[in-house]
Amino acid sequence: MIRAEALTKEFRQHDVKPGLLGGLGALFRREHRLVRAVDGVTFTVPAGAKVAYIGPNGSGKSTTIKMLTGVVTPTSGRCTVGGLEPYRHRRRNARRIGVVFGQRSQLWWDLSVPDALRILQRIYEVPDPVYRRNLALFRELLDLDALGTTRVGELSLGQRMRAEIAASLLHDPAVVFWDEPTIGLDLAFKRAVHELLNRANRELGTTVLLTSHDLNDIAAICDSTVILSGGRVVHEGSLRALLDRAAHRYTIFGHAGTLGTAETIRTVEEALPGVTATAADEGRIRLRYDVARWSSREVLATLLTRFEVTDCYAPEPDLQDVLGELYAGGTPDDARAVRT
Amino acid sequence: MAGSVVRYLAFVGVGFQSVLRYRASFFVSVATTATTTAVVVFLWRAVYQHPSHPAPGGFTLPTITTYLLVAQLLIRLHDNRVDSEFANDIMTGNIAVALARPARYPLMRFCLAVPVIVADLLLVALPVLALFAWLFPLRWPGAADLALFAVAAACSVVLAFAVNLITGMHAIVTTNTWGVTLLKTTVVGLFSGGLVPTDAMPAPLAHAAALLPFRSMIDTPVRLFLGRYDTTADALRLLAHQALWTAGTVLLCALLWRRLVVRIGVLRG
Amino acid sequence: MNRAATAPATLHGLLYYAGLTWFLCRVSLRRLVTYRADFLLGAIGFVVRTGVQCLLIGIVFNWVPTLDGWTRDEVLFLFGFALLPRGLDRLFTDWLWFVAGRLVYTGEFDRYLVRPLRPLYSIVAERFLWPDGAAELIVGISLVGYAGHRLDVPLWSAGTLVVAPLCVLCGALIYASVKLLCASLAFWVLISHPTMHAANQVAEFAGFPVGLYPAPFQWVLTWVLPFAFTATVPVAYLLSGEPGQLVWLPVVTAGAVAVALAAWTRGLAAYRSTGN
Numbered sequence: 078m079i080r081a082e083a084l085t086k087e088f089r090q091h092d093v094k095p096g097l098l099g100g101l102g103a104l105f106r107r108e109h110r111l112v113r114a115v116d117g118v119t120f121t122v123p124a125g126a127k128v129a130y131i132g133p134n135g136s137g138k139s140t141t142i143k144m145l146t147g148v149v150t151p152t153s154g155r156c157t158v159g160g161l162e163p164y165r166h167r168r169r170n171a172r173r174i175g176v177v178f179g180q181r182s183q184l185w186w187d188l189s190v191p192d193a194l195r196i197l198q199r200i201y202e203v204p205d206p207v208y209r210r211n212l213a214l215f216r217e218l219l220d221l222d223a224l225g226t227t228r229v230g231e232l233s234l235g236q237r238m239r240a241e242i243a244a245s246l247l248h249d250p251a252v253v254f255w256d257e258p259t260i261g262l263d264l265a266f267k268r269a270v271h272e273l274l275n276r277a278n279r280e281l282g283t284t285v286l287l288t289s290h291d292l293n294d295i296a297a298i299c300d301s302t303v304i305l306s307g308g309r310v311v312h313e314g315s316l317r318a319l320l321d322r323a324a325h326r327y328t329i330f331g332h333a334g335t336l337g338t339a340e341t342i343r344t345v346e347e348a349l350p351g352v353t354a355t356a357a358d359e360g361r362i363r364l365r366y367d368v369a370r371w372s373s374r375e376v377l378a379t380l381l382t383r384f385e386v387t388d389c390y391a392p393e394p395d396l397q398d399v400l401g402e403l404y405a406g407g408t409p410d411d412a413r414a415v416r417t
Numbered sequence: 418m419a420g421s422v423v424r425y426l427a428f429v430g431v432g433f434q435s436v437l438r439y440r441a442s443f444f445v446s447v448a449t450t451a452t453t454t455a456v457v458v459f460l461w462r463a464v465y466q467h468p469s470h471p472a473p474g475g476f477t478l479p480t481i482t483t484y485l486l487v488a489q490l491l492i493r494l495h496d497n498r499v500d501s502e503f504a505n506d507i508m509t510g511n512i513a514v515a516l517a518r519p520a521r522y523p524l525m526r527f528c529l530a531v532p533v534i535v536a537d538l539l540l541v542a543l544p545v546l547a548l549f550a551w552l553f554p555l556r557w558p559g560a561a562d563l564a565l566f567a568v569a570a571a572c573s574v575v576l577a578f579a580v581n582l583i584t585g586m587h588a589i590v591t592t593n594t595w596g597v598t599l600l601k602t603t604v605v606g607l608f609s610g611g612l613v614p615t616d617a618m619p620a621p622l623a624h625a626a627a628l629l630p631f632r633s634m635i636d637t638p639v640r641l642f643l644g645r646y647d648t649t650a651d652a653l654r655l656l657a658h659q660a661l662w663t664a665g666t667v668l669l670c671a672l673l674w675r676r677l678v679v680r681i682g683v684l685r686g
Numbered sequence: 687m688n689r690a691a692t693a694p695a696t697l698h699g700l701l702y703y704a705g706l707t708w709f710l711c712r713v714s715l716r717r718l719v720t721y722r723a724d725f726l727l728g729a730i731g732f733v734v735r736t737g738v739q740c741l742l743i744g745i746v747f748n749w750v751p752t753l754d755g756w757t758r759d760e761v762l763f764l765f766g767f768a769l770l771p772r773g774l775d776r777l778f779t780d781w782l783w784f785v786a787g788r789l790v791y792t793g794e795f796d797r798y799l800v801r802p803l804r805p806l807y808s809i810v811a812e813r814f815l816w817p818d819g820a821a822e823l824i825v826g827i828s829l830v831g832y833a834g835h836r837l838d839v840p841l842w843s844a845g846t847l848v849v850a851p852l853c854v855l856c857g858a859l860i861y862a863s864v865k866l867l868c869a870s871l872a873f874w875v876l877i878s879h880p881t882m883h884a885a886n887q888v889a890e891f892a893g894f895p896v897g898l899y900p901a902p903f904q905w906v907l908t909w910v911l912p913f914a915f916t917a918t919v920p921v922a923y924l925l926s927g928e929p930g931q932l933v934w935l936p937v938v939t940a941g942a943v944a945v946a947l948a949a950w951t952r953g954l955a956a957y958r959s960t961g962n
Contacts, residue, residue, distance in 0.1 A: 088958060148799045149959050171802035183797045185812065192713060199709050200801060202702075445880035452887040455903075456894070460746065460753075463898040467750040595818075596728035603735040612738070613745050622741075 078252060078284040079122035079145060083154035086115040086140050114140040116308035117154065124251075127278055127285040129295040129316070132305030133404050138288045139178075141305070142254050145286070146176055158252055172201065175250035177241050179257030186230035190221060190240045193229065194247060201248035208247070214276075215243040218269040234261030242270055246277060252284045253277070259294050271297040292396045306404050323394030324402050326368055328376055331361040332384035338362070341384075348379050361388075443540040446493075450545050454489040457612060458482055458549070474616030480643055481614070483555045487639045488611045490542040491570060495577030495634060497530045497537075500601065503585030504594045512681060523674055527578055534574060562644045565652055569638035569659055576663040577634055579670040580605065586677055610636035616645075630666055633659040703807060707814070714815040729821040736825045739765065739893070754897040759833045760925060761894065766829025767924075768893045768917035771857025773822030779862045780819070781812040782869040787879035790872040793959050805954060806866075839924060850924060853932075856939040857916030861889065863939075863946035864911060870946070873953030876960070885911065892917045912938045 089111060115137040122128045132138045143149045144156055147163035147170050155162060163170040176183065184193045198208050215221050219239040229237060238261050245253060253274065259267045275298060277283040289295055295302070295316070302319050304312040312319060336344065341362055342354040351370050357363040366376055373391060380386055464471060465478045476484065503526065506512045515522045549555070558566060584601045588594065606612055607622075609631040615623050626632050637659045646652045718725050743765060747758040756764070789795040798808040834841045868882035892913040896904050908914040908931070915931075915938050923932045 143796070143959055146800050148796050149957065150955070167799065168802045168804070171800055174800070176800045178796060181794055181796060183800070187717065187813075188713070192716075196710065196713060199706055200803060442880040445884050449880075449884045449887045452884065453890065455899075456890050459898050459900075459903075460742075460894060463753050464746055464750050466754070467752065469750065471749040473749045591723060591727055593724040593727045596724070596731035599728075599731035600734055603731070603738050607738045607741070612742050617745070617749075619745065619748065622745075 078124040078126070079120075079156070079158050079286060081118050081120050081141070081145075081154070081156040084115055084118040084141065084144060084151050084156050085113065085153045086137075086144060086149065087152045088112045088114055113308055115144070115151075118305070118308070118310055119154075120303045120310055120313050122284060122286060122303075124284055125278065125282045126301060127274075127299045128287070129299035129302045130286055130288045130305065131295065131302055131400065132288075136305045137308040138305055139256060142178075142256050142286070142288070146174060146254055147171065172248075173251045175245035175248070175253045177238075177245045177253075177255045177258045179238065179241075179255075179260045182229065182237060183241055183244055184229045184237070187228050189226040189228060190224045190232075190243075191226065193240065193244065197244055197247050203248045207249060211243075211247055211249070214273070215246075218273050219243055219266065235263065235266065238262055239266060242273065246273065249277075249281055250283065252286070255285070255287045255289075257289055258287070259289060259291055267291070267294065268297075270294075274298055292400075296396065304400070304403055311403055319399060320394050320396065322403070323399045324368060325365055325398065326373065326391065326394055328364045328366070328373070328380070328389065328391045329357055329361055330364075330380055330384070330389040331359070331387045333387050334385050344383060345380075348383055349376060352376070443536070446537070446541045447544050450489065450493050450541055451548060454486055454545065454549065457485050457489065458553075461485060462553075474614050474618075476614065476617065477556075479554045479556045482549070482553050483557075483643060484614050484639050486546065486549050486555070487642055488609075488635045490545060491573060491635050491638060492606070492611050493542055493545075494534050494537055494570075494574055495581075495605075496602075497533050497578070497581065499526055499530055499578060500581040500584040500598050501594050502526075503582060504588035504597075507585070507588035507681075508592055508594075516678065516681070523582060523670070526582070530578060556643060558642050558644060562641055565656065566638055566642040569641050569656060572656075572659055572663050573634045573638050576630065576659075576666055579663070579666045580631075580634075582670050583666075583673060586673055589677065589680060605631050605634065608632065609634040610639070614639075630662040633662045706803075706811070710811050711814045714813060717813075718815065718817055725817040728818050732818055732821040733825060736769070736829075740829070754895055756895050756897075759836045760921075762829055763833035763837060763839070763925070764895060764917055764921045765893050766826045766833060767921050769822045769826030769829070770854045771861055771916045772889065772892075773819045773826055774854055774858035775819070775861035775865070776816055776822060777819030778814055778816075779810045779865060780816045781810055782862075782865045783879070783882065784812075785809060785869040786872050786882045787877060790957070791876045791960070795957065796959055799957075806950060837925065846924060850920070853920035853923075853935065856935050857920070859939050860912055860916055860942050863942035864889075866946040867949050870949040870953040873956045889913050889916075909938075912942060915939070 118137070118141060130138055130141065140149070144151050145158055145163055147167035150164040157163075158170055159173060161170050184190070185196070188196075194212065197203075203211075212221075219242065221239065221243060224232060224236055224240060227236075229240060232240065238258065242255075242258055245255070245258075255274075259270055262270065271294065274283070274285060278285060285298065287294065287298055299316060301315045302312065303310060304319070312322070332341070334341075338356045338360060342356070345354040345362065345364065346352060349364075349366065349371060352364055352366040355363050355365075364376065377389070380389065461481050462478065464473065465481070473481070506515060512522070515525070518525075580601070584597060587597045591597065608626045608629045610618075610626065613622075615626050615632060615636050618626065626636070637655050640646065641652060641655065646655060740762065743758065743761055746753065747761075751757070753761060785795065789798075798805050798812075801808050803811070831841070840846055864885050865882060868878055868885050871878035871881055888907075888911050891899065891903070891907055896907050896914045896918045899907070904914070915935050919931045919935065922928075922930055
């Protein structure tokens with residue numbers, strides 16, 4: 078559905094020298110340098126997939142999305158959405174996509190949410206039955222009625238985002254581009270938003286490309302990821318595969334022995350050199366180990382032989398950790414080879 | 418005391434920096450001011466082209482040209498956007514933040530406006546003056562009149578600032594800043610003598626202008642610039658009259674400001 | 687794509703935009719009713735301003751019977767007529783001020799590019815029926831009616847009824863083109879509001895006969911920023927019945943529109959979407 082091929086975007090950045098002379102000089106001759114915001118990005122998103130597009134600030138996420146929505150034209154390379162190049166066929170593309178740019182409103186600041194939705198119905202020529210069905214859904218899940226007839230400009234950020242999300246899904250778009258869609262939303266509404274998008278994906282086959290700083294959004298919605306760093310793709314694959322790349326894993330256990338917390342920690346660290354043990358809640362111990370050095374099996378076996386284990390579990394690797402490692406230069410490949 | 422002066426001087430410095438950041442807009446501002454001035458000047462000059470040789474209000478062609486030019490330049494200096502910025506501060510609620518600062522808001526606003534006025538004088542008013550002096554014969558004042566004018570012009574800037582601040586207070590009632598400032602500019606433009614010298618006004622209008630403070634904003638300084646007074650005592654009386662109106666308006670502004678602060682306190686709970 | 691296929695598509699496009707415009711105008715009317723206090727204040731401000739300008743004309747004619755050959759009523763007629771194209775333009779395109787002043791600079795312009803509309807339409811459609819434009823039209827029509835009646839201008843003749851609205855329409859297009867050209871500059875310099883403001887000030891010249899101004903000014907107002915064609919030229923025809931420069935009006939209008947649209951198109955391609 079979405080295809081990016083060696084997609085590159087360069088910007089000219091003008092450097093104006095400080096001071097009056099520099100400013101006057103800039104009137105006649107402008108010095109600039111090229112900044113490559115997106116650098117040869119290639120990825121594909123099949124129809125119906127839910128992909129998280131992740132990267133640290135300034136990694137080129139927003140610029141990619143701007144190219145995919147037709148706002149800016151790539152410097153080189155190309156991208157297509159449903160077979161169309163968005164920047165060439167902007168209006169035809171716009172009809173089939175739904176957009177939320179969290180920082181920027183898509184609505185009319187001096188109109189109420191119901192007015193805005195009615196205008197959007199006209200613009201996208203949404204048939205009445207579809208409009209009624211979607212509106213009922215939004216009212217139920219996003220509690221649009223609570224926004225009343227207040228102007229969008231006077232809504233709080235969270236209230237506005239509920240309206241933005243409704244606006245982006247009103248015309249049953251084939252592809253949804255959501256850039257920070259849950260800023261300002263409380264937990265209940267975040268869940269509602271996840272539910273809304275997952276439902277659209279299930280029932281209408283909506284393709285999703287999502288960026289969010291809230292990793293819960295990603296975990297709740299997406300099944301695969303494209304990770305960007307410094308304008309380049311550093312990982313493309315399922316969320317599962319991403320988590321498997323974790324360089325460190327955790328095990329938390331409790332035991333019935335007489336050893337105190339400090340002694341337990343010392344015992345564990347002696348038995349498993351290189352493993353960090355810390356006290357967790359209710360007398361449990363939390364182990365952090367390097368997958369390059371220890372396998373889960375070895376760690377568990379050691380624990381079972383040394384302690385009278387009463388409870389033991391291994392949480393998912395922390396997505397934040399994995400991303401942090403990726404941004405820092407990627408996991409060493411030999412780490413994966415050693416794993417059992 | 419010295420500390421607080423330094424604090425306000427800091428605002429002046431900040432103002433200068435932000436003014437210079439938008440220096441490109443001064444080129445455009447010169448064009449805008451020159452255009453506005455040209456419309457009035459050409460209209461009045463056309464009057465003098467008529468074969469009946471009229472002399473409205475006793476003005477000759479060079480003196481009326483000078484009058485209108487200096488009047489428009491003063492209007493430029495008076496238009497420091499304090500009214501709309503102040504209104505905006507009230508509407509966005511920034512005013513509450515400003516009130517929490519250890520500086521008096523009106524005084525801070527004035528300090529921020531001073532560099533704008535100075536920059537407008539140097540980068541806009543003087544170039545436009547030079548342009549018109551090159552195009553038309555003007556009547557230049559002597560040293561004494563120039564000094565009197567300088568005092569009156571400075572005073573008029575303070576008066577205009579107070580009027581702008583009072584205008585900005587409308588924002589507590591309505592959000593249509595555009596309409597209110599348009600209304601103010603128009604009323605002030607008419608009764609200050611900016612479009613028609615009070616001497617050339619029909620009697621009822623001239624009487625009305627005499628009763629309002631706005632005449633002190635334009636007519637008084639330009640009158641001194643052109644030396645249109647009889648004796649030195651006459652000139653000093655004009656200045657005293659202007660100072661009185663300025664003091665009165667500043668006082669009114671201070672009173673309204675106090676009520677506004679109370680009202681904002683009430684609104685914010 | 688063959689011609690047979692494009693024709694219905696174009697027709698559908700026209701109907702689509704016409705229907706949308708009608709709908710958005712209705713939304714704007716409701717908006718006016720909701721904020722009628724704001725609307726009234728703006729209207730009062732405008733009426734007072736126009737009143738003062740008429741007063742200025744009155745005062746000037748206290749001293750002389752004619753100005754460059756124009757009588758008081760003729761100048762009032764011209765002044766009123768000049769408000770019509772300006773008001774008509776303002777009624778529909780004032781959102782361009784925000785393009786020049788803010789939208790490109792902050793990157794908010796993005797939102798007009800993700801809607802399935804032509805960007806220019808999308809921009810002006812942000813808000814139709816600006817109340818200030820309505821006030822301008824009403825005052826202009828009143829002045830033209832008053833002065834035209836006193837001057838015995840055949841306001842209800844077929845010729846006037848056909849030519850005058852066309853002149854107003856062309857004049858509005860000239861105003862819109864100048865505005866669009868200034869707004870387009872923002873794509874390169876980010877904020878072009880001061881330039882637009884300056885051009886808007888130049889339009890003030892149009893409220894009086896261009897004969898009042900020196901020859902170089904007249905030339906600029908006729909052929910560079912062709913505001914003379916929005917008032918002086920059509921009014922000279924309406925008062926005298928002689929076409930004069932009026933034959934150039936369609937050409938000048940087409941030229942202005944073409945230049946503005948070219949600048950807009952090139953500007954859109956240069957849009958960088960700065961901000962976050």
